[in-house]
Amino acid sequence: MKNSDKAPFFVGYLDMPKQLKRFYIPLVILVGVLSALGGMSIAKQQQSDGPAEWQTSSTVTYHGLLKMEPYPVLHRINPDNANETESILLVNQGKFSAEHYAAPLEDQWVSVTGYPIIRGGWTMLELASDQPIHTAAKIEEPSEFSILGQSSSSVSLGAVSFSGEIADSKCFLGVMNPGKGTVHKACAEVCLLGGIPAMLLVLGEDGLKYGYLLTHSDGSSVSKELANQAAKQVEVNGELVKKGDLLYLQIGESEVL
Amino acid sequence: MSHTFVPVSWNPRKRVYDVCLWICIALYIVLYVSVTNMFFQQEDAISTLIVLMRAFSTCGFIMLTFILCIGPLARIDQRFLPLLYNRRHFGVSFFLIALIHGALAIFWYHSFGDINPIVSVVTSGGSYGGVGDFPFQLFGLLSLLMFFVMAATSHDYWNATLGPLWKSLHLLVYPGYALLIIHIGMGAMQESNTGILPYMVFISVTLVGGLHLYSALFHSRQSLAVEQEASSWVEVGNWQQIENDRGITVTVNGAERVAIFRYDECKLSAVSNVCRHQNGPLGEGKVIDGCITCPWHGFQYRPEDGRSPPPFTEKIETFKLKLEGNVIYLDPKPLPLGTPREVTMITTTH
Ligand code: HEM
Ligand code: FES
Numbered sequence: 001m002k003n004s005d006k007a008p009f010f011v012g013y014l015d016m017p018k019q020l021k022r023f024y025i026p027l028v029i030l031v032g033v034l035s036a037l038g039g040m041s042i043a044k045q046q047q048s049d050g051p052a053e054w055q056t057s058s059t060v061t062y063h064g065l066l067k068m069e070p071y072p073v074l075h076r077i078n079p080d081n082a083n084e085t086e087s088i089l090l091v092n093q094g095k096f097s098a099e100h101y102a103a104p105l106e107d108q109w110v111s112v113t114g115y116p117i118i119r120g121g122w123t124m125l126e127l128a129s130d131q132p133i134h135t136a137a138k139i140e141e142p143s144e145f146s147i148l149g150q151s152s153s154s155v156s157l158g159a160v161s162f163s164g165e166i167a168d169s170k171c172f173l174g175v176m177n178p179g180k181g182t183v184h185k186a187c188a189e190v191c192l193l194g195g196i197p198a199m200l201l202v203l204g205e206d207g208l209k210y211g212y213l214l215t216h217s218d219g220s221s222v223s224k225e226l227a228n229q230a231a232k233q234v235e236v237n238g239e240l241v242k243k244g245d246l247l248y249l250q251i252g253e254s255e256v257l
Numbered sequence: 258m259s260h261t262f263v264p265v266s267w268n269p270r271k272r273v274y275d276v277c278l279w280i281c282i283a284l285y286i287v288l289y290v291s292v293t294n295m296f297f298q299q300e301d302a303i304s305t306l307i308v309l310m311r312a313f314s315t316c317g318f319i320m321l322t323f324i325l326c327i328g329p330l331a332r333i334d335q336r337f338l339p340l341l342y343n344r345r346h347f348g349v350s351f352f353l354i355a356l357i358h359g360a361l362a363i364f365w366y367h368s369f370g371d372i373n374p375i376v377s378v379v380t381s382g383g384s385y386g387g388v389g390d391f392p393f394q395l396f397g398l399l400s401l402l403m404f405f406v407m408a409a410t411s412h413d414y415w416n417a418t419l420g421p422l423w424k425s426l427h428l429l430v431y432p433g434y435a436l437l438i439i440h441i442g443m444g445a446m447q448e449s450n451t452g453i454l455p456y457m458v459f460i461s462v463t464l465v466g467g468l469h470l471y472s473a474l475f476h477s478r479q480s481l482a483v484e485q486e487a488s489s490w491v492e493v494g495n496w497q498q499i500e501n502d503r504g505i506t507v508t509v510n511g512a513e514r515v516a517i518f519r520y521d522e523c524k525l526s527a528v529s530n531v532c533r534h535q536n537g538p539l540g541e542g543k544v545i546d547g548c549i550t551c552p553w554h555g556f557q558y559r560p561e562d563g564r565s566p567p568p569f570t571e572k573i574e575t576f577k578l579k580l581e582g583n584v585i586y587l588d589p590k591p592l593p594l595g596t597p598r599e600v601t602m603i604t605t606t607h
Contacts, residue, residue: 009335009542009543009545009550009552010338010339010342010552011545011550011555016270016339020336020339023336024339028277031277031281032277032280032281032284035281035282035284035285036284036285036288038285038319039284039285039286039287039288039289039292039312039316040288040289040292041453042289042311042315042452042453042457043288043289043290043292043293043296043308043311043312044292044293044296045452045453046293046297046303046308046311046450046452047450047452048297048301048302048303049303050297050300050301050302051299051300051301052300053299053300094369094370095369095370095371096370096371176304176307176365177301177302177303177304177307178303178307178448181447181448181449182391182393182444182445182447182448183444183445183448184366185381186366186367186377186378186381186394187365187366187367189377189381190366190367190368190369190370190371190372190377190381191370193370193371193372194370194371
């Protein structure tokens with residue numbers, strides 16, 4: 001019977017009956033242990049989207065040729081191997097393009113200061129807040145200028161068809177982990193609206209992920225137009241173009257837009 | 258105002274409750290973050306804010322699951338009633354934890370851009386048709402707003418001011434929970450690496466649904482159903498079925514409303530079954546120090562007149578009883594709040 005005198009009756013402002021204390025002490029300990037175990041096991045089940053890095057502890061300064069392709073890119077000679085060139089995407093702080101700083105200095109030899117964002121073979125630089133880009137006083141090796149000018153000229157690799165996810169390059173390349181997918185969609189949208197280079201993430205047959213920067217067929221930025229497609233799996237046709245060591249997919253107006 | 262406002266005040270039991278609760282919350286979050294930092298390092302480190310967002314969100318979801326289980330548990334086994342006693346602190350704590358999660362998400366994912374973060378939460382939709390492209394944040398935001406309304410009105414002042422509306426308002430917890438399931442199911446669970454989340458949601462829904470179903474089927478409030486015939490008095494049954502200092506609940510013509518108590522061995526009193534505080538089931542209470550005591554938060558009423566002992570001023574409806582032999586008869590017409598009536602004495606022997 002329920003309303004029985006044998007059942008202890010608890011009144012909040014009176015002392016708890018002994019019987020109830022004997023019930024609650026082990027129960028509270030059990031719940032405490034379960035909270036600890038729950039936190040640990042749910043945490044352990046996460047998965048990293050790395051390896052990727054955003055080195056925010058100190059800035060680096062790179063020298064090279066600044067291009068708008070249409071996204072700001074610094075082409076430079078690999079400091080460890082003078083026979084190689086490197087193409088470094090530039091972005092601003094927050095969820096904004098570096099265009100504002102870069103466009104006036106297009107085609108000039110510059111020094112750029114910022115925080116490296118590194119994933120696989122990709123390097124991106126998030127501009128430092130204060131005077132991030134300067135024209136270099138003088139070009140130390142004029143030959144470098146012409147090497148970089150040549151290597152960064154655009155080469156068509158023909159028509160291709162890819163399917164993959166539309167992402168914002170900044171978060172994906174290392175600012176956030178994870179920096180893509182459904183949970184990240186809203187953020188990618190804000191980034192693309194801010195002009196961060198749009199990227200198509202394609203899973204290759206070798207199981208590796210490949211990134212292609214997306215542009216209009218005339219080579220202009222397509223980020224804002226793709227914002228509401230962020231995190232979506234899409235199929236795109238276009239022309240593959242190489243500039244420096246970056247690959248661009250120039251997509252037709254009928255594609256995804 | 259429907260009646261005077263008497264807050265259930267602080268006391269040591271509530272403090273113990275809150276301390277236990279916050280120790281569990283702290284254990285969960287600290288261990289979540291430490292284990293993540295231990296397993297995911299350097300190039301594989303998951304962004305700190307995302308880790309916090311996940312720690313607080315899963316903590317909140319588990320808390321809400323507990324909160325929703327307390328009601329049916331207390332119904333199934335009265336030993337769980339003390340959990341119900343301070344459930345509102347549990348509720349407000351849950352809201353704070355969920356708020357931190359929502360705020361972190363808005364800060365991290367929706368800020369630092371050209372658009373207002375809140376606008377971004379609402380518009381970063383995508384299509385409702387597409388899985389993986391579903392505006393799951395909006396569902397989180399809506400449920401957070403519902404929990405906000407509940408947390409903000411959780412104080413006894415609002416309970417007293419809003420009257421029956423309060424109860425309906427706080428039933429929003431169920432739609433809020435449903436919105437959260439959509440929030441998680443169409444958001445984090447759409448990722449390829451969902452980890453343990455689907456299990457967490459499955460266990461939660463099974464527990465909440467199962468306990469509600471079980472308590473509804475097997476532990477509905479025990480009450481004696483009687484029909485009122487033409488005559489005004491209805492037969493309730495033998496007084497010996499009521500234990501001393503305890504009550505039974507009587508349903509007259511389907512509406513549950515009368516609690517009949519036996520106290521001092523030989524006295525009988527019928528009062529409304531509905532506590533003035535938060536509609537607690539008085540019939541499941543007990544007579545303590547000569548007063549009918551509500552099982553939920555311990556409000557007290559004198560059996561003689563349905564009034565709280567001074568300095569309190571709550572009043573409940575009283576009912577007339579009469580005895581014929583061992584059989585109790587009830588006049589189901591309620592007397593005005595706090596009306597004294599003759600105490601029914603049991604004169605027959607056991
Ligand atoms: C303003 C309101 C909210 C927003 C903007 C929001 C946003 C988000 C986001 C972006 C995620 C994905 C996190 C990630 O894994 O990276 C998420 C996951 C989640 N949210 Fe919310 N949320 C809101 C409200 C809530 C509320 C009120 C709860 C209730 C506790 C909640 C519970 C969860 C849970 C359990 C997850 C899954 C966590 C995980 O990924 O491990 N959310 N939410
Ligand atoms: S004391 Fe809170 S409902 Fe009765």
